[in-house]
Amino acid sequence: MTAAPASPPRPTGVRRLLPATRAQRILTVATFANSFGGGMFTTASVLYFTRVVGLPAGRVAVGLFGGAMAGLIAGVLVGRLADQWGAKRVHIGVMLGGGVAISCFTLIGSFWSFFAVSLVAGAVIPADEASKAPLIRGVAEGNPTLFIGYLRSVTNLALAFGSVAAGFAIQIDSRPAYLALVVCRALAYVGCGLILLRLRLPATAPDPAEEKERGWAALRDRTYLSATLVNAVLSLNYAASGFLLPLWIVGHTSAPRWMVSAVLVLNMAFVVLLQVPVSRGVHDARTAGRRMAWAGAAFAGGLMLMAFAAGTSPWTASALLLTGMGVFAFGELWYAAASYEYCFGLAPARLQGQYAGVFGLGSGAVEAVAPAVMSLLPLGMGLPGWVALSAVLLFAGLGSGPLVTWAGGRR
The missing domain is CATH 1.20.1250.20 (MFS general substrate transporter like domains)
Structure with missing residues (x-):
């Protein structure tokens, strides 16, 4: 009886943290x-x-x-x-x-x-x-x-x-x-x-179907453009954490100023520790759409918790801000995983650069106007503005999967 071949030893120590x-x-x-x-x-x-x-x-x-x-x-x-x-x-x-x-x-x-x-x-x-x-x-x-x-x-x-x-x-x-x-x-x-x-880079065989593509194929791909649109709207989350939150904490809550660093460090720790595990379950447009829906709900919930920090005691404000950032951070993890799947999973391999450039075009445009949106809505209108921003992110997340599916059927 022939012995089964031994499996390669699993990496230990620091090597377990490195790519394969x-x-x-x-x-x-x-x-x-x-x-x-x-x-x-x-x-x-x-x-x-x-x-x-x-x-x-x-x-x-x-x-x-x-x-x-x-x-x-x-x-x-x-x-x-x-x-x-x-x-x-x-x-x-x-x-x-x-x-x-x-x-x-x-x-x-x-x-x-x-x-x-x-x-x-x-x-x-x-x-x-x-x-x-x-x-x-x-x-x-x-x-x-x-x-x-x-x-x-x-x-x-x-x-x-x-x-x-x-x-x-x-x-x-x-x-x-x-x-x-x-x-x-x-x-x-x-x-x-x-x-x-x-x-x-590993050598790849040419794909005859992709070789026929000419010009700006990404701009004619309705499925990809719909995913780009949804991703662009939900990319407002970066301005919410990086631009809106510091100004909100310092100017509109009684929380100590060091809470600005605390919530941002908490967000960064979530990304460093959990982004890889969260990304494992996303492998196609369907699972990406589901994660976008989860992200929209988490963004909305986290933002509303942080909005209610205004007008409360320092301890209550700090607790609401940290809890809200914890919920919001899970939304960012789900959003990032789904965004990557849309960017890569919906793009032809030999046109990945062009498709990624178009994908970044949407989020880049939103990034340019995001400070104005944050200043107009939450910072300018108070609680109604927070509700409006939360609703935009919630409905963009919930509509992600159906929109991409509909656009794919129309292609």
Whole structure:
């Protein structure tokens, strides 16, 4: 009787926390390096522009808005280039270009020089995401949703470390300290590109059906456009946690100011620890639609709990804010997993860059107007505004699955 072959030993220790393949590990390390630099720059960039360069906060906002608008165009165009010229080559080019663009912030001295550099630098992040999508699909071994959930956990961990590093420069509060952060951000882009030189993508056989696609196929795909629309509306959740909540806690509740950091750390901990397990159950458009519905309900419930923190005692406000963020964080986890499945699962493999660029176009447009929406509704109208925002997210989540299914039937 022949003995059954022994199964390979399961990895132990630190190796259990790493991706299975060499290509996935290389992409993970590159992502960590890039995100660490992003955490440093994002935390302190506004202070650099206002305290060192001397720009008014309003003009900084105008420059950043211009960069966001440039990014809407760049993401779509670069995604298509990644499909045509090779995702690895284009993505490395984007990283090196990002290093050059960010380093130019050390040379600015006026609003117009800041605005010009912002247009280029603002285009890098959408171009990064669109050109990276085919790389993720190429190394994910058939399950990009699960792998990108892992990358999202790594990204949040790196952003946290980067924010801590930026805190030292903010405490020093000097021109050399802020300039060092800008240079480190530029080096993180370059380092990410150099790490990706070691990446080897698996060869894939051409798909005759996909080879026939010409032009902007993503813009003719009703199923994908419906998923893009739903994802764009629900992406308001990022502005709710990053823009709305700090202003609400400080200006409208009696909770201590440090509660701003507490709720954001809680949110980040949920993502780092739970994004991978939550992503495991999402494997097609049907399960993605169900998770979007759960996300919409969790967003609505979490927001209403945080809204009721106004007018209460410090202890009650703190409890409502932490509980609300816990509910809201589960919505963010479900939303992210479903969003990844829509982005990758509904896109043809050889057109992933183009499709990812179009997918990011919707959320990028919403991101540009989200601060105005938050200022008009919850911050401007109080409780009725919170109810309106919660209703929008709830119904967008509940309508996600039926809308995508209907659009697929109409295609």
